[in-house]
Amino acid sequence: SAVISQKPSRDICQRGTSLTIQCQVDSQVTMMFWYRQQPGQSLTLIATANQGSEATYESGFVIDKFPISRPNLTFSTLTVSNMSPEDSSIYLCSVALEGVSSNYGYTFGSGTRLTVV
Amino acid sequence: AQSVTQPDIHITVSEGASLELRCNYSYGATPYLFWYVQSPGQGLQLLLKYFSGDTLVQGIKGFEAEFKRSQSSFNLRKPSVHWSDAAEYFCAVGTGGGADGLTFGKGTHLIIQP
Numbered sequence: 542s543a544v545i546s547q548k549p550s551r552d553i554c555q556r557g558t559s560l561t562i563q564c565q566v567d568s569q570v571t572m573m574f575w576y577r578q579q580p581g582q583s584l585t586l587i588a589t590a591n592q593g594s595e596a597t598y599e600s601g602f603v604i605d606k607f608p609i610s611r612p613n614l615t616f617s618t619l620t621v622s623n624m625s626p627e628d629s630s631i632y633l634c635s636v637a638l639e640g641v642s643s644n645y646g647y648t649f650g651s652g653t654r655l656t657v658v
Numbered sequence: 659a660q661s662v663t664q665p666d667i668h669i670t671v672s673e674g675a676s677l678e679l680r681c682n683y684s685y686g687a688t689p690y691l692f693w694y695v696q697s698p699g700q701g702l703q704l705l706l707k708y709f710s711g712d713t714l715v716q717g718i719k720g721f722e723a724e725f726k727r728s729q730s731s732f733n734l735r736k737p738s739v740h741w742s743d744a745a746e747y748f749c750a751v752g753t754g755g756g757a758d759g760l761t762f763g764k765g766t767h768l769i770i771q772p
Contacts, residue, residue, distance in 0.1 A: 574759040583748060584702075586759040633702070637756035645709075645756035647692065651701040 543568050543636050547650035554624055554657050561620045562653045564634035569614035575607070578631040578652070587632075590617050624657045631655070660685040660751045662763035670769040671739050679734040679766050681749035690752040691732040692760065693723055697745040705747075708732060709754070719743070744770045 544567040554560050564573060575587040588596040588609055596609040610618045621628050631652040637645045661684045671677050683689050693705040706717025713725040723734045732749060746767050750760040 572757055576759070583764045584750075584760075584762045586761070589757075589759055635759065639756060645690070645752070645754070646704065646707065647750075647752070647760055648704075649694075649702040 542646055543570065543638050543648045545634060545636065545648060545650035547634055547653055549653055550651065551654040552656070554655065556625050556657055558624055559620055559622045560624065560655060561618050562632055562634075564617045564619070564650055566615045566636050568638070570636040570638060571614070572637055573611065573617045574635040574637075574647075575609065575617075575619045576633045576635060576649075578633065580629065584633065587619070621655065624655075626657045629655055629657045660689070660753065660761045662749050662751050662761055664747075664749055664763035664766050666766045667764070668767045668769065670771055672771045673741055674738050677734075677736045677739045677743070677768070679747050679749075679768070681732045681734065681763060682730050683732060683749075683751045684730065685751055685753070688754070689732075690754045691723075691725060692750040692752065693717065693721070693732075693734050694748045694750065695719075695745045696748065696765075702748070705734070739768075739770055741770045741772070744768055 546565040548563045573590045576584040578584045586599050587602045588598045590596045590609050590611040592611045608620045633652045634650045637647050663682045691708045694702045705721045706715045708715045708725045715723050721736050746765045748765045749763040752760045
């Protein structure tokens with residue numbers, strides 16, 4: 542399975558500012574996924590990032606608010622823009638790696654705990 | 659679009675007792691099903707997954723799950739729980755192929771009584 546390094550692990554930010562979260566994978570992957578986990582809630586997919594193309598956003602998430610970069614096959618960033626307290630969440634990146642018999646395993650980073658004050 | 663329902667928000671089990679966490683999914687094609695565990699302040703750890711084949715899947719930490727297509731279910735079981743099993747458990751469904759992200763259920767919070 543892949544090892545994912547996510548930075549920062551946590552941050553406290555002022556409203557109206559932006560935070561960029563980095564996700565580094567120890568192997569090349571085609572797709573990287575970004576999720577949000579609001580306090581006490583489940584994970585919701587924000588977008589899928591494919592290297593060399595624009596990210597694909599899920600309903601309710603827009604590029605202006607959550608711009609994503611994917612410069613190569615091992616790295617991606619998610620920016621949370623113009624933050625408000627409602628953006629306080631854990632943000633996680635994830636990758637899917639093909640295993641035996643084409644079974645895919647999804648590995649998750651340890652997450653970025655964001656608090657907006 | 660796919661969806662996942664975990665009917666139980668909280669479950670309390672005595673240490674040493676058996677456990678079953680319920681998961682129902684909705685997806686038009688063959689689902690790819692996962693169970694993850696999240697301990698407080700920790701990341702997500704994969705317990706087991708089902709893609710095809712034997713409908714009874716063995717995972718880590720003594721967990722198993724059974725896929726029942728007729729019931730659209732993928733329930734997680736453990737014969738004897740340990741205090742360290744207290745955590746949040748998430749069931750998730752994928753469309754396969756690794757090109758799409760996962761859809762998660764709302765989670766079940768497991769409490770272990772001594």
